[in-house]
Every structure is written in C-alpha cells, then in structure tokens.
Amino acid sequence: MRILITGGAGYIGSHLSDALIDAGHQVTVLDNLSTGRLTNISHLLGHTRFRLICDSILNARLVDQLVAEADVVYHLAATVGVKHVVEDPLKCIVANVRGTEVVLESAYRYWRRVVVASSSEVYGKSEKAPLSEDDDSVLGPTAVGRWSYALSKAVDEHLAFAYHRQGLPASVVRYFNSYGPRLDPRGYGSVVARFINQALDGQPITVYDDGRQTRCFTYIDDTVNGTLLVGTLAEAEGKTFNIGNDRETSILELAHMVRDMVDTELEIRHVPYAQAYGPRFEETRRRVPDTRRARDLLGFEANVPLEDGLQRTIDWFRKQRVGE
C-alpha cells in the first residue's frame, strides 16, 4: 500500500515509517523538520519505497496532492511536549488545529483511511484511573498555556469524528507517554529523555514536586504496534483508542530506575513546579489508560516491560553520545 505519514521524521513517525517499510509498503513522509529530525530517517533515504518531502502540513495544495496519492494517511505532525507548548502556544494551536483541518479535508475529498494521532493529555487533569476513551476531559482555564495542547487535540478528534459522520474512515489514537530510541536528545518534552540525559551527564535527576505524580510509560514498539492495528483493522473506524501500557509508575520511581541503571551515586533533586515551568502551571497528577477497547477490538497489548524499554533507550542515548 501507499502510506502517507505526516510528521514521519518525528520520534513516533520515524518508527512507524520503519515498521511500514519493513512490512513492504511505500512510505511518503511529509515533515517540515521543526521537531522531527533528519537523523531519525536518514537510514531510509536511499530506499526505493521511501520518500521524504520537507514541507509543512499547512501547505494545503501539497497535502492535497500527497493524500490523493496515498491509500492510508497517518497524521502525526503536531507540536508535542508540554514544554514546547508552554513556550509557544500559538505555534501549537495553528499546527495542531489548522494542520489537522488541512489533512482531513483532503482525506475526505479522496475518501482515504486516516488515523489522527492524539494524546492522553486530552483527559487533562482528570484523576480518574483508569481513563477510558469516553471519560470526561477535565481541563484548566485558558489562562494556563498548557491546556492549549489538550484543547487543540480535542478539536482534532472532534474534526475526525465530524468527518467520520460524513462517511470518512477516520480513527483516533491517544498515546500515553511513549518512550524509546529517538526521543529528542535534548530531553525536550519527555521526562524519560530528560532523566536519561541528566544521568549520562552525571547531573542531578530533577524530579518535579514530590515525584508522586504517575504516568504509564509505553515503549515505542508497543506505540507503533497499536497505531498500525488502528490503521489496519476495519473495527477501528470511527473510534478513539487509548494506546498505552497500563503499568502505573511514579516519577520518583522512574528517577530511581534510571539512576540505578546509569550511576547509583547520582543525586535525585526535587524541583518545585513553578521553577520548572514558571508560575500558573497546572499538572496532571495521574494518568492511567483503560486499554480494554484496544484489547477487545484490536487485540492490542503493550508488552515491553519498563525495565527492558528503559535499558534499550539508555543504550541508544549512550550510542548517540559516542557518535558525536
């Protein structure tokens, strides 16, 4: 099949590209390399079934042409990571809302199967656990920049379903804290990358607040597997799926794990939220996916244990440093 991946040079998109190339498909990546990186896909560049187009999803004419040529579209291009979003909410809103509008308009025009990448951030600060797809979102005030990301992704989801009501075969995936090789090496946007980089630099590991807030860390192979199931199976059309591991880990526990794997002498330092993100920051204290829908309808299960995934990710970060 001919597959279009927007944001295909990003962390998740590049792994999805690898999996689809391995499965024998033709892959076109559209990426403006703003947060995506050429090094994530450089090994694919000479491949006969792979093509990279460096441009923006806001280029509607180009998107239209690429969607027309594709059988399936995975729309992953977005501004991601709480830190990016807090720093530049305008960029986030334009990329996430207008960009998705452009992609879905074309998918509708040519009636293409489309998977829209969303985020567990959509649940906001809801502390219900586990969170199932039809649970309420609990978002903070618009004066707090962080929530623009959740809202923009919620709009994307509404758009996808509005088109689905018109007959478009669209689905949504909500990712839960994916981690693995190719996370932004500056540690931007992911606590796993930050902790690993801090540890490899011999620096203190910075745990925000008391570290009792939790996340469910999902290894990239599981994230990709879930995404492909959603893009492949007819049962997924018109639905949202939590794609995540349901093991709940506190940030303090994660800090200890990284420290134990890199250097047991390292300091774990608690930092107030205000110092990390500035004033008026609001945190999601708990975020656990209910994975029943993905399991029952798609046979999805995240099965890479955090210990294994972390070790593989640390190994990758180490190798990057040797290569520098």
Ligand code: UDP
């Ligand atoms: N966090 C932390 N130290 C850091 C970076 C993040 O303690 O250096 C915490 C953050 O407060 C949050 C969790 O780690 O509770 C996950 O943060 P991340 O930015 O990876 O993703 P989120 O799930 O918040 O979108």
